[in-house]
Amino acid sequence: MSRPVRIGVQLQPQHAPEYGRIRDAVLRAEDVGVDIVFNWDHFFPLTGDPDGAHFECWTMLGAWAEQTERVEIGALVTGGGYRNPDLLADMARTVDHISGGRLILGIGAGWFQKDYDEYGYEFGTPGSRLTLLKDNLVRLTARLRKLNPPPTREIPILIGGGGEKKTLRLVAEYADVWHTFADLDALAHKNKVLAEHCATVGTDQGRIERSVQWPGAAKAPEFVAAGVTTFTIGVSGPDYDLSEVERAVRWRDEVNPEPVRGLA
Template identity: 80%
Template sequence: MSRPVRIGVQLQPQHAPDYGLIRDAVLRAEDAGVDIIFNWDHFFPLTGDPAGAHFECWTMLAAWAEQTERVELGALVTGGGYRNPDLLADMARTVDHISGGRLILGIGGGWFERDYDEYGYEFGTPGTRLTLLKESMARITARLGKLNPPPVRDIPILIGGGGERKTLRLVAEYADIWHSFADVATLGHKNKVLAEHAAAVGTDQSRIERSVQWQGREEAKALHEAGVTLFTVGVSGPGYDLTEVRRAIEWRDETNPAVLEGLA
């Protein structure tokens, strides 16, 4: 399946003491031409001052849904261990409606122990968190089919992580987008594992879009040749400098076949 390259930006909701800084960054990112604006589902900063300013994910996505007009939006990714799956499906459906059908439901097993400990959730082990994610995915998809009104569109599901036995199996079963931090060599191996899981569950692995963090033009070229079409630039507060985002957009526009044909 041939897909155009897409560029996302992850506006990390940390170190912005005034939400207006994030609101402004969303406007600038959409105006710059990104395809997707992500945040993340954590409760505390992941870099810099651990006691720094931080805002919550899903209430922010609802605000972005009203604020934006064109971009898709979502969490990269929702912490599956501290979100009731039925309620999460309802939240996603609601944000999908607010945005007019532009939500991507990103989810993962969770990994940052402080999020769990300080908010009263059981952290468990990587294995128990992935078991919970498996149970949650079944409940999310079931609830999305019951909600009235239903989602505006068949909400794309993005699953983050690279575990070969459990995570990639869930990707094969449920995901439209798979996000990883793999380099080219690792991606080639994991693509083969994902293809095996997809064959086992009776789905076409080519329907699953590959997504990675932006690592610069040269790395992006090699990853694109390996099948990646979604690249996301992470940007932190308080300034939300979009310089690298614009470089990624420029590379996207040089790379996409439709753009190249238009320049011919």
């Protein structure tokens, strides 16, 4: 399946002392020409002051759905253990409607222990969190099929992670987009593992979009050759400097035959 290259920006909702700075960054990102604006699903900063300014993910996505007109929006990624999965499906369906069908539902197993401890969730083990993620995906996808009114489209599910036995199996079963932090060598290997899982569950691996963090314009063509079509640049507050995002968008426009928006 042939897809255009897409550029996303992750506006990390940390170190912004007032929400207006994030609102402004969303506007600037859409004006720059990005395809996707992500946030993340944490409750505390991951860098700098561990108790610094921070805002919540899904209420923010509802605001972005009203604020933006063109870009897709989503979390990179939702913590699988933070919300009842039936409720999460309803939240996603609602943001999908508010945005006019521009939500990407990103989800992962979760890993940042402070989030769990401070907010009263059971941290468990990597294995138990992956088991919970599988259970959540079963319930979430079932609830999406029951909601009235239904989503405006089949909401794309993005799964973040690279575990070969469990996570990539879930990618094969449920994901439209797979986001990984693998380098080129690891990506080639994991692509083969994912292909094996897809063959086992009867999924066309070509329908799963590959997504990575932006490696810079010099290295990005090698990732494209390895099957990657979505690149995301992480930007943090308080200033949300989009200069590298602008460079990535210019590079995208050079390699794409024509501007295309949304999942192919």
